[in-house]
């Protein structure tokens with residue numbers, strides 16, 4: 001008979017650690033997988049010293065699990081944070097297991113609407129659209145939050161021009177930062193620059209949950225969530241655990257991007273997250289010198305897809321060097337004036353008029 005995850009956890013929880021508690025009560029087990037008769041997990045010690053002291057516990061746990069009927073193999077790996085990770089303030093433990101949640105999808109107190117912004121593939125401008133839309137909504141007087149959930153490649157700190165580490169006076173609640181009228185938070189602000197995130201699934205979920213629930217978002221008309229590209233664990237967890245108003249899918253007009261966008265749309269539909277509409281980014285290119293209009297990546301593909309699926313086509317955002325320069329400089333193009341800022345203003349107005357933001 002196949003062994004269950006609960007049985008495995010119960011066995012691990014029976015073995016005491018030196019200094020008290022168990023690997024479970026001390027929240028040191030990560031990425032537990034029970035597949036057929038094989039049990040895999042990571043023991044994540046806080047330091048090399050702790051890892052050494054837990055060595056005998058690992059041996060005892062492995063032996064106890066092997067003795068469990070239905071277990072054929074046990075693969076446990078011990079990891080330890082380096083001193084840098086240990087020193088990282090604030091003292092919040094970002095990246096821990098998500099805490100079990102009562103009921104289904106969660107509401108965030110004080111936050112009226114939550115919109116997830118997704119894309120089928122990376123590089124289509126999802127983060128750029130998120131930051132610019134947030135700024136455009138703020139310019140229209142909305143109280144806007146922006147959560148960078150692109151946990152593997154958080155780019156909002158750069159795009160919004162913030163680098164300060166958020167404060168956490170009580171070590172529990174994180175104070176978000178405010179930039180260009182938008183309340184924002186990104187995992188990128190909690191990590192050291194250039195620090196790679198190599199968390200496994202459960203830690204990612206925990207980090208996301210913390211960013212949603214431990215940040216003092218205050219009263220918001222709308223919280224925009226910049227999702228990682230694709231259709232992975234983060235998207236799944238977010239849609240299942242958070243009461244989303246809906247999702248917006250960003251795509252460039254090329255067929256290949258649209259193909260991936262379809263996967264994202266399919267995922268939202270399976271997760272029963274309403275799709276509020278589609279945005280075509282890098283739509284037309286207007287030469288700043290001669291005014292000639294060119295469709296470098298094609299044009300109209302996203303509008304046609306929206307029509308085919310009977311979904312709102314929310315906006316087409318031109319391809320413009322200013323967008324990239326502004327994003328790289330930390331002041332989204334929507335902060336200023338011009339054709340792209342106008343396109344974002346129209347998009348924001350449309351969402352406000354539709355009661356979505």
Ligand SMILES: Nc1ncnc2c1ncn2[C@@H]1O[C@H](COP(=O)(O)OP(=O)(O)OP(=O)(O)O)[C@@H](O)[C@H]1O
Pocket residue numbers: 119121122123124125126127128129150153155228229281282283317318319320321323324325327328
């Ligand atoms: N309309 C646009 N015109 C010109 N450049 C753009 C436009 N939209 C985005 N870009 C640029 O394209 C690059 C990718 O954009 P962005 O990081 O927003 O994409 P993404 O879909 O969020 O990618 P990932 O999810 O992989 O981070 C950035 O350098 C950005 O400045």
